[in-house]
Amino acid sequence: MKKTIDLTGQKFGRLVVVDREGSNKHKKAIWLCRCECGNTTVVVGSDLRSGHTKSCGCLENENRVRGANTKHGFSHKERLYKTWENMKNRCNTTSSSDFENYGGRGIKICKPWYDYAIFRKWAYDNGYNDNLTIERINSNDDYKPSNCKWIPNSDQSKNTSQNIHVTAFGETKILSEWAKDKRCRIKYNALYYRIKKLKLNPEDAMTMTYKEVMSTLKN
Numbered sequence: 001m002k003k004t005i006d007l008t009g010q011k012f013g014r015l016v017v018v019d020r021e022g023s024n025k026h027k028k029a030i031w032l033c034r035c036e037c038g039n040t041t042v043v044v045g046s047d048l049r050s051g052h053t054k055s056c057g058c059l060e061n062e063n064r065v066r067g068a069n070t071k072h073g074f075s076h077k078e079r080l081y082k083t084w085e086n087m088k089n090r091c092n093t094t095s096s097s098d099f100e101n102y103g104g105r106g107i108k109i110c111k112p113w114y115d116y117a118i119f120r121k122w123a124y125d126n127g128y129n130d131n132l133t134i135e136r137i138n139s140n141d142d143y144k145p146s147n148c149k150w151i152p153n154s155d156q157s158k159n160t161s162q163n164i165h166v167t168a169f170g171e172t173k174i175l176s177e178w179a180k181d182k183r184c185r186i187k188y189n190a191l192y193y194r195i196k197k198l199k200l201n202p203e204d205a206m207t208m209t210y211k212e213v214m215s216t217l218k219n
Contacts, residue, residue: 004029007045013054015043037092038108058092061114079130084119087134087143101165107136110144126150139174166195168202178206185209 007017008031015033021042024030029045035056047053090102091109113119122145123134132150134143141147164175169183175195179188184206186194194205194213208216 005045007031007048010048012048013051014059015041015048015053015055017048036094038103058114080120080123080128081116083134084113084116088114091143105140105165107140108142110142113143123150164192164196166202168206178202181206183207 004020006020007029008019010017012033014036018032018034018040021030021032024044030042031045031048032040033043033048033056034040035058037056037058039056039058041056043053088109089096090098091107092103093099094103096103113122126145126149128150132152134148135151136143137147137149165172166175166178168178173181175192176188178184179186179191184191186206191205194200195202198205198213198217200208200213200216204216
């Protein structure tokens with residue numbers, strides 16, 4: 001009997017094989033896979049190896065949406081389209097430099113917004129122009145109409161620096177929230193400097209006096 005090749009841990013397109021699920025009625029091995037978008041699916045091993053199946057279905061849906069957008073005159077060259085693509089990459093693409101702070105923390109995009117036409121309509125209905133960028137009102141919640149607004153690029157740059165995620169005292173919060181925490185004895189700018197520039201342990205950065213910090217640096 002032909003030995004089944006172990007595919008556990010291997011990546012095929014957007015799918016990473018998690019475990020063996022058994023065999024189908026044709027005695028072909030079936031594998032449980034996790035997609036970059038966060039969904040799980042079961043796929044026949046031969047379909048993975050041949051490249052016939054590359055995602056849980058999200059890739060095909062995106063391709064259909066892309067085709068529909070082109071048909072309806074929405075250009076992939078317009079700035080809003082690039083905003084939409086970047087948003088998806090932050091939440092779904094593990095190789096994205098921003099994934100750790102978005103998809104890696106469980107931040108998702110609401111299902112209707114995977115259709116660019118729907119996202120585009122919401123954007124223009126809510127004041128979008130090419131000088132604005134999308135922002136989540138609650139940085140721990142998803143991309144969805146009730147949690148998003150358009151703000152100037154300059155404001156987004158400021159917010160990005162404040163949205164640095166820091167773990168201390170067994171909790172993870174953004175830096176601006178830690179600056180307001182009663183355990184933090186210093187203001188935001190000083191906290192940012194101690195953690196990002198001086199590379200202090202977050203708990204020490206929040207609680208040490210100026211003299212203690214200087215003493216630590218000398219040592």
